[in-house]
Amino acid sequence: MPRDEYGIIILAAGNSSRLGEPKQLLQFQGKSLIRHIVEAAVEIVGRNTMVVTGSNSGLIEHALDGLPCQFAFNADWQEGMSASVKTGIHALQSYNPQIIGSILAVSDQPFVTSETFRALIQVFEKSGKGIAASQYSDALGTPALFSTSYFPAILQLTGAEGAKKLFKRFPDDVSAYAFPEGRIDIDTQEDYKRLISGV
Template structure:
């Protein structure tokens, strides 16, 4: 990409956020890399990176596991086409999500971009995530705007969920960048953002409801169901 193309892309990137895509999980329960499951003819990690690009961010940091060449190659073309996409390797993917998130935060900090004041944090396996939901998250004004959904259940059971059903407040979410930097030292192992977010005053937390986000892919049974529904390529 030429310098002129780079400048044109920067002009288009008029939003005040960066994106961290947490894609360094080793998918032990699934038994195969979830990043390389296919949707509409391309790997999920590429689908999610394209989805992140649709929000016109200042930068996208994709954190991937070490020694997984297929995963890296799946987004190399996108990174070549879009200078805003940065690939970061997590050399210790088995240490938990918090380390991947910390690597993403450090990478954003290294950009020294004063235009970034919020961070959109995403995973790769919520197969029904769409641009509309990300737009709703980014439209929120609170310190944290998180997704709100129920635990994974087959579609036919969702109609019978009672009002007291357990909710998940989680990814994807948008968080104030300064707050994220303050919390970085507390991100250890599997201790992610959820407990920190719950400690905020309620008026600083926004929620965007979307039960479709319940359908992430962690087990072979969930993968089979997603393929049966046509959400993933067979």
């Protein structure tokens, strides 16, 4: 059964300038990266999956045909990560005002699965803290779960700032989930070649 009290926001608005093609549509294990992560999210929170699009929005929506997710278009995607995070938070709260927290995830971490999301929720619930973040490469990152009490702070972010800024601002209210595979993300063609060759 989906966890109706949580949402998952997938940030997929960027134009992948370093890669030279939409990274969200790269194929991995028989499906696009965006479909991988959205299917994982839908398995955990069902229709409370919010996909934030911007550049290439039509292509991304087409790649997710048939999935019971929601879409939020970020017209200001060129302003950086913060605009997409805010678009997703606003859209999710409008869609389901009852949620108690949301995971923020990006579309280029190929090893995020439904188990990753489920484990983050478990860490969040057991710790009693307001933030549960993935830990890899000696740092905290996405996916990360924020209680709704942090939404006002997230909505204050500007420019290229992501929600990672809150890990530093509220270190005593962050619990960590060990996710070493989280260090793998796709920014360049070399990253992608390494991924598909298994190196």
